[in-house]
Amino acid sequence: MSLQINYIALLLVVLILLGVLGNNHSITISATILLLMQQTFLAKYIPFMEKYGLSIGIIILTIGVLSPIVSGKVQLPNLAAFFHWKMLLSIVVGIVVAWFGGRGITLMGSEPLLLTGLLTGTIIGVAFFGGVPVGPLIAAGILSMLIGKF
Template sequence: MMTGELILVGLIVIGLIGRSPIIATAACVLLAVKLLHLSRFLPSIERRGLELGLLFLTLSVLVPFASGKVQMKELIAAFNTWPGWLALIGGAVAAYMNAKGLDLLKLDPQMVVGLVIGSIFGIIFLRGIPVGPLMAAGITAILYKLFKLMSGG
């Protein structure tokens, strides 16, 4: 077995132990792609995978609007209460951080390794939940800028 496959098997095991089915499933899919000699699709998955993931995430978030679970009064209430305003601000800050994370991942795709290992660490030892590499990259981008600022670089 080659190094790539061994790493994927390791990620499957870590994902299972760390209660992260998304990591385990993603590693399984990629391992299947490799073992079925479909590696020609890996560049497309790499290039478009994040966009597809964001599309499905956005779809799942918008379902309450499409299904009618969120009515106009709830939408208006978001602008009339402190919790509503805090949620709007939180959403805007999260979107900004995700954009910075995406920029960072584009500059240094190898950073994903650290993000995955850090996420697994957080899941296992801090009882966290996996939110994906984009938010982790956004936080990393902000920490990186703070570190550069504090170190004078």
């Protein structure tokens, strides 16, 4: 009997360790769920997650972003607030990030090999630099940098 190494499982274990060491729950939980799925009867649902996981994640993220507005913790601005330079800049940054995201999806579809580099960079950013792998939060980070420069 030969020892066959499951490199994907090993990668997931490494990601779990990086998540724990980097104190990043999103990496730890995600890699743990995928490892459990891969190693159990849930493996049959991995193609579903591959196909719909990003959409499901965006829906959950959007719910999280809109919840403070719905709960009343964040008030909707009046019309005049939309003409403040920070608000106009936030709209522009939101548009630019959404445009970049659309181009990124196109790039990953046309050159899937680059996905490995993108995932590696995202994991490093999340595990060691306190990053979060989501678009709207990146837009908010860019916006905060731009506002801080003026």
